Amino acid sequence: MSASGRGQRELRVRVKTAKGRKISSTRWLERQLNDPYVIRARKEGFRGRAAYKIMELDDRFRFLVPGARVVDLGxxxxxxxxxxxxxTNALGTRQGKKQGYVLGVDLQEVEPIPGTELHVLDFLEEDADDKVKAWLGGGADVVMSDMAAAASGHPQTDHLRIVGLVEAALMFALDVLEPGGTFVAKVLAGGAEATVLNLLKKNFTKVYHMKPPSSRKDSSEKFVVAMGFKGASSAPEEPVERE
Known part of the structure; x- marks a missing residue:
């Protein structure tokens, strides 16, 4: 407690605009340095604020359970x-809990992550699903994707790229998920597009949309969480529930 009786508050970092740096870049850097989730991630050893998005989604829907086999695309x-x-207890450190398995794939090499098997792989390759199932030794319980298509600066083009990426991730998930499994992916603020939404409702018992608290307020992102993969069944469609 300070002499004035008020608790100490954290100082805000201000960034001066360097020669050759755009004002927008300076603002982005300043926002990053002062973002509470960025600060928290640094303190807790996570590789960025995105870790808290999947944490908050899992807090709500409970799909990353001990023993789950997880595939992280991109x-x-x-x-x-x-x-x-x-x-998922992939390191097996929680006694009395099943040990999970986490498999991460990306187009680029990723620094080793304890408890994760990492592979350089384009999940759009024709035999990518077979490779993943071989690495897993079977199907997955969760397929998740925080991927975002590279921005072109043309809104319509960027929209189509994002939709296409989500649809491709879903088609991959339909090939590797075990019955009862969960698919999680980043979508646009309005939720999944009609084509993707119809596929989700046809193949999963429950479909939710949620914007986790750690997503920035000015971000257009939202996440779809589809649970209860039906496998080869074609049960009647269920309504979409939105958070």
């Missing part, structure tokens, strides 16, 4: 894998 830099390792 896993770099690794924050989602780190959280999955902790929640």
């Amino acid at each position: 896993c770099a830099p690794g924050g989602w894998c780190q959280m999955a390792v902790h929640r």
Whole structure:
């Protein structure tokens, strides 16, 4: 407690605009340095604030259970894998709990993550699903994706890229998930597109949309969580529940 009787508050970091740096870049850097989730991630050893998005989604829907086999598509830099390792007990450190398995794939090499098996792989390759199932020794309980398509600066093009990426991740998940499994992916603020949404409702018993608290307020991202993969069944469609 300070002499004035008020608790100490954290100082805000201000960044001066360097020569050759755009004002927008300076603002982004300043926001990063002052973002409470970035600060928390640094303190707790996570590779970025995104780790808290999957944590908050799992707090709500409970799919990263001990013993679960998880595939993280486009896993770099690794924050989602780190959280999955902790929640599924992939390191086997929680006695009395089943030990999970976390597999991360990306187009680029990722620094090793304790408890995670990492592979350089384009999940769009024709035999990518077979490779993943071989590495897993079977199907997955969870397929998750925080991937975002590279921005082109053309809104319509970027929209189509994002939709296409989500649909491709879903088609991959349908090939590798075990019955009862869960699919989690980043979508746009309005939720999954009609084509993707119809596929989700056809193949999963429950479909939810949620914007986790750690997503920035000005971000257009939202996440779809589809639970209860039906496998080869074609049960009647269920309504979508939104958070």
